[in-house]
Amino acid sequence: MKIIDRYLLTHLLLPFLFCLASLFCIFVIIDLFGSMDDFLKAHTPLLAVAHIYAVMFGQVAPLLIPFAFFLACVYLLGNLSAHKELVALMSAGVSLSRLVVPFFLIALCLAGVEYYLYLDLAPTAATRRAALTQEWSKKNKPTRVFTGVVYKNPRTGVMWYIQHLDTASGAITQAEINLPDDRGGDREKFFVARGNYRNGYWDLVGIRQMTFSSGAAEPPHNLGQLDATFLTESPCDLAATLLRPDGYPWRDLHRFITAPYQPSPPRMAPYKTEYFRRLADPLLAPLLCLFAFAAGIVHDRKNRASAMVNCMLILVSLFIVTEICNKLGNRSRITPELAGWFPVLTYGGIALALFIYRVGIWWEFVYLLKSNLWPRKAVK
Numbered sequence: 001m002k003i004i005d006r007y008l009l010t011h012l013l014l015p016f017l018f019c020l021a022s023l024f025c026i027f028v029i030i031d032l033f034g035s036m037d038d039f040l041k042a043h044t045p046l047l048a049v050a051h052i053y054a055v056m057f058g059q060v061a062p063l064l065i066p067f068a069f070f071l072a073c074v075y076l077l078g079n080l081s082a083h084k085e086l087v088a089l090m091s092a093g094v095s096l097s098r099l100v101v102p103f104f105l106i107a108l109c110l111a112g113v114e115y116y117l118y119l120d121l122a123p124t125a126a127t128r129r130a131a132l133t134q135e136w137s138k139k140n141k142p143t144r145v146f147t148g149v150v151y152k153n154p155r156t157g158v159m160w161y162i163q164h165l166d167t168a169s170g171a172i173t174q175a176e177i178n179l180p181d182d183r184g185g186d187r188e189k190f191f192v193a194r195g196n197y198r199n200g201y202w203d204l205v206g207i208r209q210m211t212f213s214s215g216a217a218e219p220p221h222n223l224g225q226l227d228a229t230f231l232t233e234s235p236c237d238l239a240a241t242l243l244r245p246d247g248y249p250w251r252d253l254h255r256f257i258t259a260p261y262q263p264s265p266p267r268m269a270p271y272k273t274e275y276f277r278r279l280a281d282p283l284l285a286p287l288l289c290l291f292a293f294a295a296g297i298v299h300d301r302k303n304r305a306s307a308m309v310n311c312m313l314i315l316v317s318l319f320i321v322t323e324i325c326n327k328l329g330n331r332s333r334i335t336p337e338l339a340g341w342f343p344v345l346t347y348g349g350i351a352l353a354l355f356i357y358r359v360g361i362w363w364e365f366v367y368l369l370k371s372n373l374w375p376r377k378a379v380k
């Protein structure tokens with residue numbers, strides 16, 4: 001590693017950490033306005049509140065890291081330009097395309113950190129926060145009751161229609177369970193009065209069983225109790241499609257959207273959009289790094305304010321376009337792939353074009369093209 005690389009890395013780290021901490025503090029202040037009454041009523045200690053927001057940092061970090069890195073890059077480049085350090089480096093033969101290397105390497109490392117957070121920490125942060133809040137409030141075991149649950153196992157195709165589902169106690173009441181055959185029709189139906197999930201399977205009570213043979217229903221018969229070892233769907237699985245798509249760990253989300261049996265396309269659209277968004281969002285850090293070099297370098301102190309305004313406009317427009325694409329993808333107005341990748345690919349192309357133009361690669365290409373196509377005649 002050369003001296004210039006160490007110099008840029010050390011001077012970029014402090015502004016990045018400061019921007020990341022500032023953005024997270026803003027998030028905490030906004031969240032406290034809505035959660036302060038709950039903390040006061042539960043007499044939650046300050047240490048517990050700090051623990052809760054430390055857990056929440058894993059959820060918001062993938063959103064804050066690219067913007068904090070962009071602001072740090074703009075600050076450092078503007079500072080180097082104001083003190084004429086960029087001019088000195090370029091006079092020494094160091095091009096802007098060489099200076100971007102340490103910035104881009106850090107951006108790629110941050111993208112890897114975001115991918116790691118999306119595996120489990122970020123999606124499950126809200127659930128862990130609810131568990132911590134419940135623990136410190138010293139209340140009884142929480143009860144999460146869902147009504148009118150419809151669930152289709154994406155791996156086996158088993159359909160569940162449940163009137164009441166309690167995910168905390170693992171109990172169901174008034175349920176209908178349909179087991180499919182190889183052709184997708186009904187093979188068996190169970191009308192269940194109540195059931196409890198124990199040891200990885202369901203203990204059903206008050207059952208009326210119907211069996212189908214060649215499409216015709218055989219006479220039903222009643223069962224008092226059944227250990228349904230073939231039903232391994234957990235209560236959390238049954239309530240999965242009622243949860244927010246961003247609450248899925250990445251592995252579970254991948255298995256869900258690639259399973260052979262899936263709900264209708266409109267119901268699957270938010271989950272597929274979330275999946276492709278997680279693939280594309282970590283690439284915002286390298287993208288914004290190119291924008292920082294394209295819009296953040298000014299050699300005149302009077303233009304530093306306008307450069308900062310341009311950078312803020314880039315951030316705001318990127319946020320708006322991303323939100324619009326997510327909304328359209330969730331409502332099946334555009335494909336999930338387009339909803340996830342359109343902001344990154346569009347702004348990435350613009351950033352790359354501006355960067356090439358800014359650092360002079362475009363002019364070098366034009367010069368080489370002209371010199372090869374229209375070589376100058378030798379002067380006699």
